[in-house]
Amino acid sequence: MRGVKSQTLYWMAITFVLFPILILLGIYMRSVQAGALGELQGWFYPMMTLHGVGMVGVWYVASMGCVANVLSKYVSPSPAIGRLAIVGSVAGVALLLACVFLGRFAGGWYFLYPLPLKGEWPLWSAVTFLASLTVLGATWLIWSLDLLRAIASKYSLPQALGWHYLSGRDQPQLPPAILIITVSLIASVAALGAGVIALALFYNEILTGAPSDALLMKNLIFFFGHTVVNLAMYLGVALVYEVLPHYAGRPWKTNKVVVISWNAVLLIVLFAYFHHLYMDFVQPGVLQYLGQIASYASAIPAAVVTIFGALLLVYRARMRWNLASILLVLGLAGWAIGGLGALIDSTISVNLRLHNTLWVPAHFHTYMVAGLVFLVVGYFYHVCQEASATPENVGYHKLLATLLVVGAYGFFMMFYLSGAYSVPRRFAAYPSELAHGATYSGVAAAFAGLFLLGFALYVVETGKRWRKALHSGV
Amino acid sequence: MASEFRRPGPRSALRRTLATLALTAAYATSVFGEGAPSAESRLAGRAAPDIPLRLADGRTMRLSELADGKPLLITFFYRRCTGVCTPLLAWVRDAVRKAGGLGVDYRVLALSFDDADTIDDLRAQARVTRVLDSPHWSFAVTEQEALAQITGALDFWYRPDPATGQIDHPALVAALDQGRVVRTMLGAPDVSERLQGLLAELRGAFIPYYRLPHQTPFACVSFDSSTGETRLHWGLMLLVLPALTAAVAAYVLFFLGAKRRRMVEAQNGRTGASPVWSCAAS
Numbered sequence: 001m002r003g004v005k006s007q008t009l010y011w012m013a014i015t016f017v018l019f020p021i022l023i024l025l026g027i028y029m030r031s032v033q034a035g036a037l038g039e040l041q042g043w044f045y046p047m048m049t050l051h052g053v054g055m056v057g058v059w060y061v062a063s064m065g066c067v068a069n070v071l072s073k074y075v076s077p078s079p080a081i082g083r084l085a086i087v088g089s090v091a092g093v094a095l096l097l098a099c100v101f102l103g104r105f106a107g108g109w110y111f112l113y114p115l116p117l118k119g120e121w122p123l124w125s126a127v128t129f130l131a132s133l134t135v136l137g138a139t140w141l142i143w144s145l146d147l148l149r150a151i152a153s154k155y156s157l158p159q160a161l162g163w164h165y166l167s168g169r170d171q172p173q174l175p176p177a178i179l180i181i182t183v184s185l186i187a188s189v190a191a192l193g194a195g196v197i198a199l200a201l202f203y204n205e206i207l208t209g210a211p212s213d214a215l216l217m218k219n220l221i222f223f224f225g226h227t228v229v230n231l232a233m234y235l236g237v238a239l240v241y242e243v244l245p246h247y248a249g250r251p252w253k254t255n256k257v258v259v260i261s262w263n264a265v266l267l268i269v270l271f272a273y274f275h276h277l278y279m280d281f282v283q284p285g286v287l288q289y290l291g292q293i294a295s296y297a298s299a300i301p302a303a304v305v306t307i308f309g310a311l312l313l314v315y316r317a318r319m320r321w322n323l324a325s326i327l328l329v330l331g332l333a334g335w336a337i338g339g340l341g342a343l344i345d346s347t348i349s350v351n352l353r354l355h356n357t358l359w360v361p362a363h364f365h366t367y368m369v370a371g372l373v374f375l376v377v378g379y380f381y382h383v384c385q386e387a388s389a390t391p392e393n394v395g396y397h398k399l400l401a402t403l404l405v406v407g408a409y410g411f412f413m414m415f416y417l418s419g420a421y422s423v424p425r426r427f428a429a430y431p432s433e434l435a436h437g438a439t440y441s442g443v444a445a446a447f448a449g450l451f452l453l454g455f456a457l458y459v460v461e462t463g464k465r466w467r468k469a470l471h472s473g474v
Numbered sequence: 475m476a477s478e479f480r481r482p483g484p485r486s487a488l489r490r491t492l493a494t495l496a497l498t499a500a501y502a503t504s505v506f507g508e509g510a511p512s513a514e515s516r517l518a519g520r521a522a523p524d525i526p527l528r529l530a531d532g533r534t535m536r537l538s539e540l541a542d543g544k545p546l547l548i549t550f551f552y553r554r555c556t557g558v559c560t561p562l563l564a565w566v567r568d569a570v571r572k573a574g575g576l577g578v579d580y581r582v583l584a585l586s587f588d589d590a591d592t593i594d595d596l597r598a599q600a601r602v603t604r605v606l607d608s609p610h611w612s613f614a615v616t617e618q619e620a621l622a623q624i625t626g627a628l629d630f631w632y633r634p635d636p637a638t639g640q641i642d643h644p645a646l647v648a649a650l651d652q653g654r655v656v657r658t659m660l661g662a663p664d665v666s667e668r669l670q671g672l673l674a675e676l677r678g679a680f681i682p683y684y685r686l687p688h689q690t691p692f693a694c695v696s697f698d699s700s701t702g703e704t705r706l707h708w709g710l711m712l713l714v715l716p717a718l719t720a721a722v723a724a725y726v727l728f729f730l731g732a733k734r735r736r737m738v739e740a741q742n743g744r745t746g747a748s749p750v751w752s753c754a755a756s
Contacts, residue, residue: 145723145727148723148724148727148728149727149730149731151731152727152728152730152731152732153731153734153735154731154735155728155731156728156731156732157724157725157728160728186720186721186723186724187720189716189719189720189723189724190716190717190719190720191716192716193715193716193719193720194713194716196716197712197715197716201692204691210690210691211690212690212691212692213690213692213693213694213709215693215694215695216690216692216693216694216709216710216712216713219694219713220712220713223713223716270716270717282694282695282704283694284694284695284704284706
């Protein structure tokens with residue numbers, strides 16, 4: 001491993017290997033829900049845990065790997081910390097695999113207290129799971145701090161947050177990606193800090209037997225989990241600001257509106273997770289209202305400004321369409337569509353109906369897969385293509401993108417329909433009165449298979465360029 | 475075989491919110507040790523057997539018949555007890571009088587676990603407790619097998635102490651509704667406050683949250699039994715701490731970055747090189 005840029009290629013390789021495996025786990029779960037693979041039903045919840053933690057982790061580090069690459073264009077992230085991030089993430093994944101496959105840990109990716117310590121799995125399995133999160137969290141925290149350090153080596157904090165634009169000055173010019181990455185990394189430190197506290201309380205209980213307050217633990221866990229997922233999405237959006245102008249042939253500059261919207265994100269994103277606790281009647285009412293307001297306020301300004309800006313950028317531009325630019329635009333669309341589903345679900349009166357249905361996985365799969373995944377894999381392709389300068393077949397790229405979109409949205413649609421028809425989430429098997437849930441699951445598994453095929457073809461297409469990029473020493 | 479009892483008839487608004495109660499005199503704390511709170515949480519939701527009872531007035535009936543569709547507070551005693559039994563019963567009596575609702579919202583049963591106790595002993599204990607004339611207080615004995623069932627279900631233990639001739643036991647009050655434990659209390663130093671909260675619940679107040687004592691180092695909210703309000707607890711500061719940490723970390727990193735930049739610029743000024751930020755790769 002040489003510099004940060006070549007480390008991005010390693011993140012790609014890790015993603016290309018892990019993502020299809022995690023998709024297969026998802027297909028397995030939907031197949032079990034459809035009534036197939038009955039003999040493997042006992043593995044449903046361990047696999048749900050692995051699928052959830054794995055997907056969140058893979059796409060968080062993938063987006064971090066991408067923004068590290070973006071930052072290396074402007075500043076100097078530490079290659080040593082980059083190596084630590086890869087080693088730490090691989091070690092964390094190894095621990096996760098051990099606790100799930102050897103210990104059958106099944107506490108879910110959100111590991112809600114006190115489930116990890118109360119399940120049917122052995123205590124060592126829960127401890128290994130917590131150790132896995134500790135390794136991952138500590139690694140990512142160090143990584144986030146190093147990227148912030150790199151930004152701080154060139155910009156002051158007000159400059160990195162673009163505050164000089166508010167007073168009408170545009171010097172020093174701040175790439176919007178730097179603004180978004182700064183905002184996301186600061187919030188990441190907060191989210192990972194919440195994870196540290198939650199883990200410390202878990203360890204305290206294991207060591208001393210003193211239980212923790214369940215409401216506090218749930219707040220801390222979703223402060224960590226929800227915010228990390230949210231920020232991974234924003235890191236993906238930073239890639240669009242950075243790369244889309246390259247294909248549109250026009251600059252995408254920071255301005256006052258962009259600064260206001262993304263600074264608002266920094267202030268508000270930390271409160272949005274309260275919407276995960278609407279069902280917790282003990283949660284003080286003021287925090288519930290704050291959850292709804294923050295959910296809207298943290299998403300709408302940034303999304304509207306970004307999507308409006310992207311549309312203006314593309315409108316009547318001499319766009320160079322290829323797999324990268326197509327996926328980046330599709331990723332923004334997925335962010336908007338999934339985000340809309342999330343906003344609907346974050347509305348208290350609606351959440352009371354939808355919270356425990358498959359509507360929830362519907363919206364987060366939409367913005368994770370059709371949003372974040374499309375953005376990151378679009379960027380992956382862009383990096384490999386820029387490094388390898390391989391001739392492109394745009395028609396084939398459109399076919400690939402179509403395959404991914406049809407597979408993904410067909411898969412999401414089954415979740416949305418299931419949610420709308422009150423099919424509960426987290427059920428491994430459906431009773432007869434929910435037989436329609438099994439039908440939707442079967443169709444979803446087929447669409448997921450189509451998406452997997454599309455992704456495999458994408459890996460082949462990008463992999464050829466990846467090899468050239470690796471050998472050319474990016 | 476014991477079975478859960480169900481209460482018939484319509485529920486009053488107060489009855490919908492059930493209570494439970496367990497108390498103990500402060501000096502009884504040592505009897506239960508530090509495991510008491512975890513025992514309390516373990517009991518919630520557990521089914522109680524519908525045992526036969528022989529009451530102080532000579533009648534026999536089952537537990538479900540005694541409850542008569544109402545929530546039931548159960549506590550244990552034995553007549554010869556020179557320790558917690560009488561203070562415990564007096565405490566329950568006073569608390570119940572203060573809270574009100576006896577007979578309307580719930581009934582109280584004091585069950586002897588000493589097979590030497592007779593009907594006369596039951597009446598004597600009721601007289602000492604000054605509830606002999608209350609139709610909603612019942613003192614009872616039961617068969618050994620039934621006693622084993624209900625003490626087993628409520629994790630109530632007792633053992634003779636040959637040195638004193640007394641019987642060691644915890645001071646437990648369990649609240650049942652529809653044959654299941656809703657809430658229990660064992661002795662603790664702050665039991666008075668907890669008892670007030672429990673009685674508020676008994677009178678129909680909706681108490682969304684209560685903490686077991688000495689269990690959780692931090693909490694989000696706590697219930698103030700004196701005002702009946704849920705208050706924010708200082709443990710909520712743990713939710714603010716990550717944001718503060720992030721702000722401080724960002725400030726320090728950017729402060730150090732600026733300091734380093736100034737140093738490099740100063741050096742470059744001496745050598746005539748360009749400032750760092752303007753010569754970064756583009």
